[in-house]
Amino acid sequence: KLSARLTAVAEFVEQGAILADIGSDHAYLPCYLVSNGKVKKAIAGEVVKGPYESAKRNVAKKGLSEKIEVRLANGLAAIKSTDEIDTVTIAGMGGPLIASILDAGSTELASVKKIITQPNIHASSIREWAVNNEWKVVGEQILEEDNKIYEIIVLERGTATYDELQMLVGPILMVDKSTVFIDKWNRESSEWQRIADSLEQAGNSEDVTNKKQELKKKIELIRRV
Ligand code: SAM
Structure with missing residues (x-):
């Protein structure tokens, strides 16, 4: 069963998406999304050999190798222009690392319409990256699992400005004001x-x-x- 954290990330993916999951580790997220038919095909990118091997094994074991390609690559270098990726997920890393991965890959993002991130800490780095690169926050969620609090930030292309408080806590989350928030x-x-x-x-x-x-x-x- 997928964690509540990754299930929440998966809910932001649109039906029929072509996905690149960067830092995929066991490839749980693409396996879940392809198995339930939400995603047509997916790339699982991993920069470390161990997790890359485990992603490959997991995809093969589930019989999903036709639809999920696991690639050993640093960040968005896992994406080729012929993949026609429209959705990128990057989950389970610090905000500054996610922002640096996005920063290094402007050409790979050419066909991408939606970026779904789940920073473990310093989510503000992602909002900062967004405003500086003509993306805007279109969705946010906060949840608690196993005593840890996780944030999800969803970006689409567009311009936006946020004040200091919105940058720090999230323009959508601060309106929702959930108990977890x-x-x-x-x-x-x-x-x-x-x-x-x-x-x-x-x-x-x-x-x-x-x-x-x-x-x-x-x-x-x-x-x-
Ligand atoms: N995305 C999964 C999740 O949310 O459960 C796995 C999170 S795991 C804590 C972070 C993974 O990102 C690790 O497997 C690590 O090897 C990978 N990673 C870190 N930096 C990366 C990079 N620049 N490119 C690709 N993968 C990276």
Whole structure:
């Protein structure tokens, strides 16, 4: 059974999509989407040999080798222009790593209409990448599984601007204000407060003062939601 996290990612994929799942590990997501007929064909990209082999084994075991091609490649280099990929998923990595993968692949994204990301931390890096590269946030979700909170950010082409608060917490999530969302930012905010308090003993060098100011500003920002 697919995790709640990857099931939520799968729900954002449109019927009939041609998918590239980057950093696919066991290829669970493309296997699920091809098996249930939502995706016509898929590429599973992996940069590390071990996960690449396990993805290949898993796809073969499920009898899906006709429809899922597993490729050993770094990031979006797994995509060829003849693949006509329209949807890219990148899940289970940090936001900055996902943003750097997207950054390195503007030519591979030529045919892509939808990018679905699931950053484990620093989701704001993805929103920043989007506004700087003419993509906009069209969907967001937040969920909790096994005591961990996960965010999903869905991008389509277009221009958008977000203020500081929208960048940090998500333009859609902050409107939805789900209990998981409130829980996440309460936790983050207490953590910042704890760091700010511990800095009270750290003297008043320029670095410490700047850090304290930055934390205070973030705590104030969060208070506004
Ligand atoms: N996407 C799966 C999920 O969400 O369950 C697997 C997540 S796993 C924690 C991250 C995977 O991304 C690892 O298998 C890792 O080898 C792969 N990865 C990391 N950087 C990558 C890159 N630049 N290109 C392709 N794969 C990468």
